[in-house]
Amino acid sequence: MTAPDPTPHLQLAVCDYPEHVPQDRWSDYARQQKALGLSAVRIAEFAWALMEPEPGRYDWAWLDAAIDAIAAEGLQVVLCTPTATPPAWLIRTHPEILPVDREGRVREFGSRRQYDFASPVYREHSRRITRAMAERYGQHPAVSGWQTDNEFGCHDTARSWGGASAAAFPAWLQARHGTVDALNEAWGNVFWSMTYQSFDQILPPNLTVTELNPSHLLDFYRFASDTVRDFQAEQLAILRELSPGRFVTHNFMIFESGFDHYAVSQGLDFVSWDNYPTGMLEFFSGWGSEDLKTRYARTGHPDYVAFHHDLYRGMLQRPFWVMEQQCGQVNWAPYNPLPAAGAVGLWTAQAWAHGADTVSYFRWRAATMAQEVMHSGLLRHDETPDRGHLEVEALDLTQFPAGEVRARVAVLHDYESLWIYDQQRHAASLSYWAQTVAYYGALRSLGQDVDIVHPDHDLSGYDVIVAPALTLMTPGRAAHLQDAARHARIVFGPRTAYRTPSGRTPEDGQPGVLRDLLGVRLQNFDSLRPGLHVTVTASSEDSSGQPVAAQAHTWTESYRLAGAQATHAYADGPLAGQPAVTRHGNVTVIGAHSEALIRSVLSAELAAAGLPQQDLPEGVRVSRRSGVTLLQNWTDDTVHLAGRTLAPISFTVTHD
Amino acid sequence: MTAPDPTPHLQLAVCDYPEHVPQDRWSDYARQQKALGLSAVRIAEFAWALMEPEPGRYDWAWLDAAIDAIAAEGLQVVLCTPTATPPAWLIRTHPEILPVDREGRVREFGSRRQYDFASPVYREHSRRITRAMAERYGQHPAVSGWQTDNEFGCHDTARSWGGASAAAFPAWLQARHGTVDALNEAWGNVFWSMTYQSFDQILPPNLTVTELNPSHLLDFYRFASDTVRDFQAEQLAILRELSPGRFVTHNFMIFESGFDHYAVSQGLDFVSWDNYPTGMLEFFSGWGSEDLKTRYARTGHPDYVAFHHDLYRGMLQRPFWVMEQQCGQVNWAPYNPLPAAGAVGLWTAQAWAHGADTVSYFRWRAATMAQEVMHSGLLRHDETPDRGHLEVEALDLTQFPAGEVRARVAVLHDYESLWIYDQQRHAASLSYWAQTVAYYGALRSLGQDVDIVHPDHDLSGYDVIVAPALTLMTPGRAAHLQDAARHARIVFGPRTAYRTPSGRTPEDGQPGVLRDLLGVRLQNFDSLRPGLHVTVTASSEDSSGQPVAAQAHTWTESYRLAGAQATHAYADGPLAGQPAVTRHGNVTVIGAHSEALIRSVLSAELAAAGLPQQDLPEGVRVSRRSGVTLLQNWTDDTVHLAGRTLAPISFTVTHD
Amino acid sequence: MTAPDPTPHLQLAVCDYPEHVPQDRWSDYARQQKALGLSAVRIAEFAWALMEPEPGRYDWAWLDAAIDAIAAEGLQVVLCTPTATPPAWLIRTHPEILPVDREGRVREFGSRRQYDFASPVYREHSRRITRAMAERYGQHPAVSGWQTDNEFGCHDTARSWGGASAAAFPAWLQARHGTVDALNEAWGNVFWSMTYQSFDQILPPNLTVTELNPSHLLDFYRFASDTVRDFQAEQLAILRELSPGRFVTHNFMIFESGFDHYAVSQGLDFVSWDNYPTGMLEFFSGWGSEDLKTRYARTGHPDYVAFHHDLYRGMLQRPFWVMEQQCGQVNWAPYNPLPAAGAVGLWTAQAWAHGADTVSYFRWRAATMAQEVMHSGLLRHDETPDRGHLEVEALDLTQFPAGEVRARVAVLHDYESLWIYDQQRHAASLSYWAQTVAYYGALRSLGQDVDIVHPDHDLSGYDVIVAPALTLMTPGRAAHLQDAARHARIVFGPRTAYRTPSGRTPEDGQPGVLRDLLGVRLQNFDSLRPGLHVTVTASSEDSSGQPVAAQAHTWTESYRLAGAQATHAYADGPLAGQPAVTRHGNVTVIGAHSEALIRSVLSAELAAAGLPQQDLPEGVRVSRRSGVTLLQNWTDDTVHLAGRTLAPISFTVTHD
Numbered sequence A, B, C: 001m002t003a004p005d006p007t008p009h010l011q012l013a014v015c016d017y018p019e020h021v022p023q024d025r026w027s028d029y030a031r032q033q034k035a036l037g038l039s040a041v042r043i044a045e046f047a048w049a050l051m052e053p054e055p056g057r058y059d060w061a062w063l064d065a066a067i068d069a070i071a072a073e074g075l076q077v078v079l080c081t082p083t084a085t086p087p088a089w090l091i092r093t094h095p096e097i098l099p100v101d102r103e104g105r106v107r108e109f110g111s112r113r114q115y116d117f118a119s120p121v122y123r124e125h126s127r128r129i130t131r132a133m134a135e136r137y138g139q140h141p142a143v144s145g146w147q148t149d150n151e152f153g154c155h156d157t158a159r160s161w162g163g164a165s166a167a168a169f170p171a172w173l174q175a176r177h178g179t180v181d182a183l184n185e186a187w188g189n190v191f192w193s194m195t196y197q198s199f200d201q202i203l204p205p206n207l208t209v210t211e212l213n214p215s216h217l218l219d220f221y222r223f224a225s226d227t228v229r230d231f232q233a234e235q236l237a238i239l240r241e242l243s244p245g246r247f248v249t250h251n252f253m254i255f256e257s258g259f260d261h262y263a264v265s266q267g268l269d270f271v272s273w274d275n276y277p278t279g280m281l282e283f284f285s286g287w288g289s290e291d292l293k294t295r296y297a298r299t300g301h302p303d304y305v306a307f308h309h310d311l312y313r314g315m316l317q318r319p320f321w322v323m324e325q326q327c328g329q330v331n332w333a334p335y336n337p338l339p340a341a342g343a344v345g346l347w348t349a350q351a352w353a354h355g356a357d358t359v360s361y362f363r364w365r366a367a368t369m370a371q372e373v374m375h376s377g378l379l380r381h382d383e384t385p386d387r388g389h390l391e392v393e394a395l396d397l398t399q400f401p402a403g404e405v406r407a408r409v410a411v412l413h414d415y416e417s418l419w420i421y422d423q424q425r426h427a428a429s430l431s432y433w434a435q436t437v438a439y440y441g442a443l444r445s446l447g448q449d450v451d452i453v454h455p456d457h458d459l460s461g462y463d464v465i466v467a468p469a470l471t472l473m474t475p476g477r478a479a480h481l482q483d484a485a486r487h488a489r490i491v492f493g494p495r496t497a498y499r500t501p502s503g504r505t506p507e508d509g510q511p512g513v514l515r516d517l518l519g520v521r522l523q524n525f526d527s528l529r530p531g532l533h534v535t536v537t538a539s540s541e542d543s544s545g546q547p548v549a550a551q552a553h554t555w556t557e558s559y560r561l562a563g564a565q566a567t568h569a570y571a572d573g574p575l576a577g578q579p580a581v582t583r584h585g586n587v588t589v590i591g592a593h594s595e596a597l598i599r600s601v602l603s604a605e606l607a608a609a610g611l612p613q614q615d616l617p618e619g620v621r622v623s624r625r626s627g628v629t630l631l632q633n634w635t636d637d638t639v640h641l642a643g644r645t646l647a648p649i650s651f652t653v654t655h656d
């Protein structure tokens, strides 16, 4: 494993596609990139058809020249394995590489990601092209590192619902369960006579007459996730062999749920992600209100972006890269507004404050062809510097020193909980991400720096641990949390420990193995359609003078006390009089979905843990790194904070 | 045919799945069921894979033991044929059993109902497993009766749009039409050159370029309905042969439109249905307003539920069972709120008042596995009694004596009218069910007990007959209605007699053969998009002081008088000045969709027939059975009615 | 080429289907049609299965008789080739004729248009039946002309996404591009490794994993359009050969975008179209507000209808027919309201004023069978005259003299611009039609008569030329516009010249080859989600006292001046301070989507060109033909205009 050379402060880079422009532009571009203060250029993404124009015939001349042009300016080169885009000759020779969508349709050549991760044929070609590239460039002095493929899972491609994946699924099941009887028991297949007699009877869980077995789905998602991990591991092994001393990373995507990112991160030197704040809000945050989407249309929502920074910093507990950073408008959301003036600078500063070591803008020049002609770059189509370019130019990178982000608060996150939660939402407008981000946003509104951590990872460093939606519980995880509760306060959200590792419910009711820790048993849960609300009241008046009643919506659950005490109860509705929030020693459970309640309980917990907090208005955020504090104003209004005046859409750096 | 032993009052039962829990729980459960006052347990639904774990090898040991455990407490056992869930070995050996959806996709194994009713292979296996069960348990002393399959048509499974159904359709058409020329004439295939030269050219009416021929659709729906009927008849014959003295029923589903329930009810001892009031409102009542869905989220709508009770009581004109009664939250609607406190009791009492002899709760213990883990039961996952259990415990069954429901008012209902109406709605927000329920609800708001009756059945017992949407008219039906008009007042809604049995319009215009009875000819109809309204005004001031003008929406039609007189006319819009409501002797036609108008005209007709009526507020309802009156309050407010005070969500029994 | 005999004034006709009624009605109908003042009857549309009941056996007897019955009254007959409805025997023998939808599903027999234009088998049968009809009736004295097929492209049938079209596409590509390298360059296939090695690797652009290459799509749309053109050309050649002296036309459909209508019009004597004003609004105008749809529910929107008249008059720059004119309610929209009293007369008058020589009502008698039973005709099902019949009877045709429509204003329209615009809308609520109609409607609200013209056609006759959405630009087109600017004022809308003929962007940025003419370079564009607005302010106060600030929504773009001056600038938002509207000599560019701004700028341009203008309120319109002016009131209110009082939904003819 090889980390990039440490740098004293944030570095900038850019994604470029030299093959999209005439070769005579390459040196000019490199000079301009250098002049802008960049230190690296990512290239060769998607360029398989150029590198291997026909089966087995490689053409490296153009790429040699492209690398040389960049290196000539002292810029580093990040290379990508081109496996996100298998060329036409490969697909037409081996159509069995193509993935199948949930509706059973083959997903065709003509855009990108048209491969099934489980295809043995594609695996062979993936290894072959990776080896060919690594042999050619693995030790090139200008090459500092590698990106594998591009945005695994993007466009819902982590899973293929037929073809090679369907063929590989039974063997994976056999490896996991041993016998088909064990599988039947794990899945509860006695229900609806779904019992299988042999593994080869089992298909992916699509096109069923009505709702499918969530355990079937959970295992299919695990299978797909393992397959993504194995696919990358093969490339990784080749790159380690042939490109020593270079880093390997992958650029993960926004709110991508198709695989376990913790597993796929293993073996990488650091993690990267692709940060498109306005597209994220418009395209991915389906649960957000229209009003919120309009208000943040030109900046994205600060907490959604920060969540991803903290999420990906937490994968390997180490600084990360933003491999693609929006620097103008995107082209793939229903609406693609221009970023507000100042947004590109603000995004860059925020990325640094949350642990980015490098921010790499996407892309150098706006594409003049194909799918991305309406997407911006640092240069316009006519090669003039676009709005983002000017903001990048204005950055003073010495403001952004390298170093650690130190958080005393952890938010627990787990992809299996996500999968099982979202398969049976029970309240259509709620989702794992929506519930998780609600807790995360409350913490940020209280001025906290937050680590996002896998529940099975080391939790010893935290004073407050928040588990917004830890739906899936194992005995080991329960013991681990019990351990953590010895030194930290823990807050759980609704649906905690609803499900066992096989996707069933605990035979002795929720929260199963977590009962002793929580000191409660689940009494009832309630799914509230839009327009339905219930009131939650605190048992005692809140000493901090905070509101003692809150309106809950969308989801409530109540508890029988088994050691815990109730700090809040329902005041009306079917659960009237029953505990809504409970405390058992260090451990709190919040049963109601209510932004005000969540914020109020978390604030009390932070206070109890002795953590300083701030009462930040919406759209105003504070982040800290390496002894430096970043004050951020994501609103259109001038804001006064900590003795500073923050202009609309701006940031200020202060020192401790 | 064998009726269950008569009982003096309402009986309670429960649906249980012993195979879902360890065998050592069975006796305990039976004891608890007995203690709760239940008299029967329905089991073995969906258990094919356990009864026949591999082709031809039966395992009855577990079911013997399960029946014994129940019988040991003196409880009766209702057995189900398990054909709603063909096992994996059968499907993988005979994939041709699988049905095809409207989009042409095979519907896969992995949930339930994955069979095509027309499959000869599946028919053979359906008969075989039915015979095997009936041979084993047909004369078991604890077995009181049988349920065939489960919820025919649920998940849109009554029709398969390819495969075995496509193969069987031509022969059905030949049997119906004799010659292809007759079919071409009946369907009007001269239109758009759709003329066929032979029956085997004819496919199911899906995947056409644009709108399909409604006559083609009507016959396909008839074919599918006949196929469901024949499928059940085969099981019925076997059960009659091998299980003498036991009842046979089927549990029909909410707003299910995939087959003619009158035909499928024939031969059963009594009809059952599955009553999920909150799921019904949220999932099935697409035409309802969001506001209404929010108001009744925790109880369901009283009239929607009552409609089904009256509908299924009318199938065989005899008391029925609620085979599955919601007793907590469901899991299959977009939102699945907890029932209000009191709702389970209220639903049970309402079911009785509308003619239920047995109410069987679904289900005993909440499932800890698979698709239904988020669905409630009388016991929670942890085996503690859930909210519904407590309400059942509190019921005094002697309040609910057995006996007849006697209604003086009939609402006519016919599945062929439904099919042809909904195929060409002409106003997207209107539907057969929405139009029918609007009339039904108006009658209930006037305090009427109502029978829902097939238009071709005996109508001699009624004073007022309401035909909300009798779209399809035959000469025989017209004569039958003419007969009925001699002794009863009849009210018709819009689109009456728009179509002939072949799905065409009458050659001499609407209402065709009904013209003499109605005394009008259709002048024009009008489909009003949301936001468009027209005013309907009574010709003379209403003596009862009721409103003389009403706003109509969604649908209006006008008439030329041919014997009738106009009682209301349009005051504006394209039909201004034309008759909106007409009267011809005993016969009234209402042409406008207006809740206020419908209620006002029906009230006048009830008065003219000398029937007592009440002016009930929304959510307050009255039902009568066996000399007992059930006052129901479905609202959150305390209500005063007939000198009684009704608490929120409650019922009161009074005696005549 | 043969024009119909000139007539002194508007002629009326009707679409009839004698085969839908008993033969004994035919003479009666013809007498009634004559009495109503009609001069022609269109028949034989869709009647293939009757003309050729089995392969190769023709039955002309019925059609002979039908023609004779019409001819006996002195009415002319328009015959249709019946190729919109290949009969069952042909489809079942050659299922490869069937088209494939975008989802990859075969579109089945059972309605109409079930053919792939590229099918060689179908082509042969199309020629054969055309020849058979033309041999039989080509010189029949009563036959005045022919309609080819019916509504090419209706129901999204211009393109087949598999089958015969997929097979034919590679050869078309080869013919266009010569080499696959040239194609790769044109499409920019270097992007995402989409490079092809041979033409036969290329499929239609559907079922791709994510967004497809817009250049791929553009060529597929061109291919499909050429195929429609060639399909018709084959029929045309046969009709020219065998039916000399008769006209040939085709009836185009509303907002149909599946092929280049200019190309498909070539060779016709005149163009026809099918005018369904209420269905057009409800079904096709997806971008319109609900409020607008409710307001015009009973008339359709005057500008949407007028747009089509002017569009189709412009195809061959010559008067046209309305081949199907709505004369009552339709049956194919979500809501199908009755037309307002007066609407049929108003539609007829408007059609004349915009250049219709014949208006042919659809249909004579309402169909009593199949898909169209809920569609109206001049006669009801019961053969009584329906509302439309009465309005037609009341028309005085001498009010509507034949002659030219003379417009000084041209709106430019181009199908390739439409295709490329709509493939990458970038703002979901905007579209080519929405943007184009916004400009067209502004001109009509200013009292202008407008020609809609292809940008490459002769522009010499116009004083003001408006190019609302001329997205696709070629060097030739740029030169042509440069030419036009010598004598005319030209106004361009947003996205002008964004794309080259291959669908790429200009390498030197937008507006590429149009830069000199416009005197600007594109600076930035902005896509505004609903709720986002920016303000546009005029640089100087408008001398006409018109508003100096306007709110823009949905789309804005700004410019760098390169010779032009800014007449308006953005006052807020990301483009604040940048030009929003520019003028360069005669040439104006409007960058913001704002109805008020568009109207104000166009008004100023009309004034500068010396064209008289009127300030017409919404729903009130004026059109002129042959020295006669038609004042139209499409509103429910009485309106005073030009000294006249216009009743609600009415027209008045005045003479210059």
Ligand SMILES: [Zn+2]
Residues within 6 Å of the ligand: A150, A151, A274, A324
């Ligand atoms: Zn990317």
Ligand SMILES: [Zn+2]
Residues within 6 Å of the ligand: B150, B151, B274, B324
């Ligand atoms: Zn059920």
Ligand SMILES: [Zn+2]
Residues within 6 Å of the ligand: C150, C151, C274, C324
């Ligand atoms: Zn038509």
